[in-house]
Amino acid sequence: MYKIGKYTESDSMSDLINCNYSILLVISRFGISLGFGDKTIEEVCKQNDIDTKTFLIIVNMLINEESDDISINSTVSIQTILNYLQNSHKYFLQFKLPNIRRMLKAALGDRDSNVSIVIMKFYDEYVMGVTKHMQYEEKYVFPYIKDLISGNDTEGYNIEVFSKQHDNVESKLSELKNIIIKYCPVEMNNELISVLFDIFACAKDLSYHNDIEDKLLVPAIERLECNNK
Incomplete structure (x- = not known):
């Protein structure tokens, strides 16, 4: 029910x-x-x-x-959010995005059409961007947050730096699905339908991932920074 x-x-x-x-x-x-x-x-x-x-x-x-309705005053566990986000990064980088690439390559087949080449190039560049985005968080943002929680010196960095440059990693994936729908030269087949479903789902999943960072993590860290002053 x-x-x-x-x-x-x-x-x-x-x-x-x-x-x-x-x-x-x-x-x-x-x-x-x-x-x-x-x-x-x-x-x-x-x-x-x-x-x-x-x-x-x-x-x-x-x-x-309902992410727009989440109160920034909600008491959340920062460590719980960090663990969740780090596991999400592993899922996207080590499983989901490589799997979509394999499925996309199989759906396009061996064709050397300009559109097929552009689609694969677009996807590879997109994955590079997502990887760079998530590696930045792993290298700078998450260690900063852990130091902040532990009371260690965090001089020279704050969560506003991350928030200002935080981009929506799902937007280019939405562009890719539109390119496939409008211009893909391959006849409709089960492989193509399946990978399109995965691209739609992954774009939504990444959007949700960003919401957790922007609507939960960032406000929680801003409160912690204020309390530590």
Whole structure:
């Protein structure tokens, strides 16, 4: 049975997934394994050392697409968000984006048409941009946040630096799907349909990823910076 409204800590984790299969990606990024029986969301989170409130905020953002309504005063676990984002980076860079490339190459076949060449070149350049974006966060932003939490010296950097240059990594992926739809010379086939579905889903997933950074992480760090002054 589908639930209307927000999920709470007393709801069943299995019901959450059965009604919203996209949450499978979320729980994997939290490091939650399947096989939790009839346990509640709170019980599963406690079992996996995950802050329940932060988990629910992220889940309800995804399900209800209400990121614009999230209060920046919400108490969230910064460490929980960091763990989630770092696992998301591994998913995109080590699995999802390489997998889309393989599927795209297979769908286009061996054709050497100009459009096919442009599509693959566009995709490879896009992946390079996403990789650079996420590597910057891993090298500079996340270590800065960890130092801030630990009370170490963070002179010379603040979260505003990241926020000002934070771009939407999903936008070029949206451009790619439009190029394929409008100009791809390949006849419609199952491989092409499948990879298009994956590109649409990945663009949405990356947009959601950005929302977590912009609407949850950045405000939380701004509050922490103010408290540490």
